Amino acid sequence: MSVTTRYTDTPPAPDEDQVSPIARKISDIVLARPLSPGWLAALALALALTLVFAVAIVYLIATGIGIWGNNVPVVWAFDITNYVWWIAIGMAGTFISAALLLTRQVWRTSINRFAEAMTVFAVIIAGLFPILHLGRPWFFYWLAPYPNIMSLWPQWRSPLVWDFWAILSYLILSILFWYMGLIPDLAVLRDRARRRAAQIIYGLLALGWRGEARHWQCYETAYRLLAGLAVPLVFSVHSEVALAFSAGNTPGWHSTIFPPFFIAAALFSGFAMALTIAVPLRSVFGLKAYITDQHLDNIAKVTLACGLVVAYSYLVEIFNAFYSADHYDIYTTLNRLQGPYAWVYWSMLLCNVAVPQALWFGRVRRNAAALLIISIIINLGMWLERFMLIVTSLHRDFLPSSWDMFYPTVWDWAILAGSLGFFGLLMLLFVRALPAISMFEMRKLEAEREEGKP
Amino acid sequence: MNDYGLMAEFGEAGALLRAARRARAEGYRQIEAYTPFPVEGLAEIVGGRRNRIPLFALAGGLLGGAGGYLLQWYTAVIDYPINSGGRPLHSWPAFIPTTFELTVLGAALAAFFGMLVLNGLPRFYHPVFNAPRFDLSRDRFFLCVRAEDDRFEPAATRIFLETLGPVDIVEVAH
Known part of the structure; x- marks a missing residue:
C-alpha cells in the first residue's frame, strides 16, 4: 500500500468515491432528492386533512363534545376507539426496535428507524384523544400532580391516572430512543450537507457527534439499556390501556384477559401498520436493497403470529362469557354476535381472523402488493375491533330504559380522517427530513458481513 | 505546542x-x-x-421509582386522604403502576443524559x-x-x- 502524506493546507481531493454507498443512498433522499410531484400531492392531501383535523378540534373545544354522536349510555365512542387504535400502532415501533435489538435480530436494522418514527407520531396523536374527550380539555393538566390552590391531588388508584403516566413515560422514552438512534446519522447528514442551513440544523441536532471509540462504547451501553427499558414499558402501557376498561364492571370489559389480549392486538396492528408504511416507502424511494422481501416476509410472519393470539382471545372472550354464567356477560356477547352492531363484529372477524390467514402462504408474504392490501385490511379490522369493544358494551347497559344507539356525526369522521392526515403529514415530512433507515447500523452490518467473508 | x-x-x-x-x-x-x-x-x-452508564440508569430508576411512590403516598395518605368505603389510604398495590412507569422513565432519562455527560456532548466545536x-x-x-x-x-x-x-x-x- 502506498503511503501518501498531505498537509492541512493542501485542498482536500474530491473523495466522493469513498462515501459509503449506504450513507450516500439514504442521506441523498434527505439532502439531494428533488421534490417529486407524487410526494407533493401526498403532502397536499395530508395538509388538507390536517387542516380538517385542526378545524374539528377548534370547533370541538369551542362547542363541546355534543358535536359528536356520543350520548348517555355510549359515552365513549370514536374518541376512545381512535385513542386505543393509535396507541396500539404506537406499540410496535419501539417493540420492533428494542426487542429485536436485544434478541440480536439483524433484520431489524432496515426497519427500526421508520418504525420508531411511526411510534412517536402515533403516540402523539393517541395522546390527543383522551384530552379531547375530556369535555373541558383545557383542564387536562389537572391529571399532573402539582401543588395547586384547590389543594387537590390526582386519584392515584384510578387506571385513568395510570394511563396518563404510562403514555407520558412511553412518549418520552420513545422520543429518546428514536433521537438517540438518530444522533450518529444526523452527524452524517451534517457532514454530507452542502447548503449552509442544512449544515447548521443537522449540526445542531447531531450535538457535535464525532464517532470517538469511547463515545461509541457509552452510546451502545446507553442504547441497549434504553431498549431493555422500552420492552417492559411497551407491555405496561398497553396493559394499562386495557385496565382502563377491565377495572370497570361493564359487561364485555370486566375481564382479566384484557391486558394480554390488548398487547397481542397492539402488536398485531402495529406490525400491520409497519407493513403499510414499509411497502410504499421502499418502492417510492428505491430502498428495496435495504428493506428486502425477506424483511417484509419476517414482518408478515410476526403479524400472523400476533393475529393468531388475537383470534384466540376472541374465542376465549366468548367462552368466558358463557362459562361465567353471568346474565349480563352472556347478553353482551350475544348482542355482539347478533345485535344491531353484529355487522361490526363479523366484519372484524373477517378482517382480523379470516384475511390474515393468507399470510400462511410464502407466495403471499413475498408479494408486496398483497401485503399492503392485507395490512390495510388488518388496520381497518383493528379499528372496528376497538369500536366493537367500546360501543357494544356501552349501548345496552344494565338499564334497558337507557339503551341507545350510537351514530357518528360528520365531526366524528372529521377527527378520524384528520388524525390519519396528520399522521401522514408527519410521516411524509419525516422521510424527507431525517434518514428513514439507520445508516450507521446498516454500515456496521455490511462491514461485519464483509469481514465474515473468507 | x-x-x-x-x-x-x-x-x-x-x-x-x-x-x-x-x-x-x-x-x-x-x-x-x-x-x-x-x-x-x-x-x-x-x-x-467500563462506563458508568448502567450505574446512572440504576440511580435514575431508583430515584424515579422512590420519588414516584413517595409522592403518591404523601398525597394520598397525608395531604389529601379520601376515605373511599373504608379502604386503606395506603393502598400500595394501586400505586405500583405509576411507580413502575416513573422507575422506567427515571432510568431512561439517566441513561440518555448520562451518555451525553460522559461523552462531553453537546460540543459543537472540536x-x-x-x-x-x-x-x-x-x-x-x-x-x-x-x-x-x-x-x-x-x-x-x-x-x-x-x-x-x-x-x-x-x-x-x-
Whole structure:
C-alpha cells in the first residue's frame, strides 16, 4: 500500500468515491432528492386533512363534545376507539426496535428507524384523544400532580391516572430512543450537507457527534439499556390501556384477559401498520436493497403470529362469557354476535381472523402488493375491533330504559380522517427530513458481513 | 505546542484496530479513534474502561421509582386522604403502576443524559473537525495521537504512523 502524506493546507481531493454507498443512498433522499410531484400531492392531501383535523378540534373545544354522536349510555365512542387504535400502532415501533435489538435480530436494522418514527407520531396523536374527550380539555393538566390552590391531588388508584403516566413515560422514552438512534446519522447528514442551513440544523441536532471509540462504547451501553427499558414499558402501557376498561364492571370489559389480549392486538396492528408504511416507502424511494422481501416476509410472519393470539382471545372472550354464567356477560356477547352492531363484529372477524390467514402462504408474504392490501385490511379490522369493544358494551347497559344507539356525526369522521392526515403529514415530512433507515447500523452490518467473508 | 495531534486515516476498521494496538504497544496513551460506526473492541484498545452508564440508569430508576411512590403516598395518605368505603389510604398495590412507569422513565432519562455527560456532548466545536478529510459519511477510520502525549514528537510520531500503512496523515490544529 502506498503511503501518501498531505498537509492541512493542501485542498482536500474530491473523495466522493469513498462515501459509503449506504450513507450516500439514504442521506441523498434527505439532502439531494428533488421534490417529486407524487410526494407533493401526498403532502397536499395530508395538509388538507390536517387542516380538517385542526378545524374539528377548534370547533370541538369551542362547542363541546355534543358535536359528536356520543350520548348517555355510549359515552365513549370514536374518541376512545381512535385513542386505543393509535396507541396500539404506537406499540410496535419501539417493540420492533428494542426487542429485536436485544434478541440480536439483524433484520431489524432496515426497519427500526421508520418504525420508531411511526411510534412517536402515533403516540402523539393517541395522546390527543383522551384530552379531547375530556369535555373541558383545557383542564387536562389537572391529571399532573402539582401543588395547586384547590389543594387537590390526582386519584392515584384510578387506571385513568395510570394511563396518563404510562403514555407520558412511553412518549418520552420513545422520543429518546428514536433521537438517540438518530444522533450518529444526523452527524452524517451534517457532514454530507452542502447548503449552509442544512449544515447548521443537522449540526445542531447531531450535538457535535464525532464517532470517538469511547463515545461509541457509552452510546451502545446507553442504547441497549434504553431498549431493555422500552420492552417492559411497551407491555405496561398497553396493559394499562386495557385496565382502563377491565377495572370497570361493564359487561364485555370486566375481564382479566384484557391486558394480554390488548398487547397481542397492539402488536398485531402495529406490525400491520409497519407493513403499510414499509411497502410504499421502499418502492417510492428505491430502498428495496435495504428493506428486502425477506424483511417484509419476517414482518408478515410476526403479524400472523400476533393475529393468531388475537383470534384466540376472541374465542376465549366468548367462552368466558358463557362459562361465567353471568346474565349480563352472556347478553353482551350475544348482542355482539347478533345485535344491531353484529355487522361490526363479523366484519372484524373477517378482517382480523379470516384475511390474515393468507399470510400462511410464502407466495403471499413475498408479494408486496398483497401485503399492503392485507395490512390495510388488518388496520381497518383493528379499528372496528376497538369500536366493537367500546360501543357494544356501552349501548345496552344494565338499564334497558337507557339503551341507545350510537351514530357518528360528520365531526366524528372529521377527527378520524384528520388524525390519519396528520399522521401522514408527519410521516411524509419525516422521510424527507431525517434518514428513514439507520445508516450507521446498516454500515456496521455490511462491514461485519464483509469481514465474515473468507 | 499548538497542535491537537496527528491523525492517520485508514481504509477499513480492521486496519484501524491493528494500528491502535500498535500505537498502544509503542507506548502512546493519549490516542483517540474515530469511526463512522461502532467497531467492537476499539474502545478498550484506546483506553476506554467500563462506563458508568448502567450505574446512572440504576440511580435514575431508583430515584424515579422512590420519588414516584413517595409522592403518591404523601398525597394520598397525608395531604389529601379520601376515605373511599373504608379502604386503606395506603393502598400500595394501586400505586405500583405509576411507580413502575416513573422507575422506567427515571432510568431512561439517566441513561440518555448520562451518555451525553460522559461523552462531553453537546460540543459543537472540536479540533478533529478541522481535519479536511474528517467526514463520517465516508468509510474512513481515523487514529489520532494527541500532541499532549508524553511520547509525542511531531517528526517521530509521523514516521511511526506511516509504518502503520495509513491512507493519509494530517496534522490536526486546535
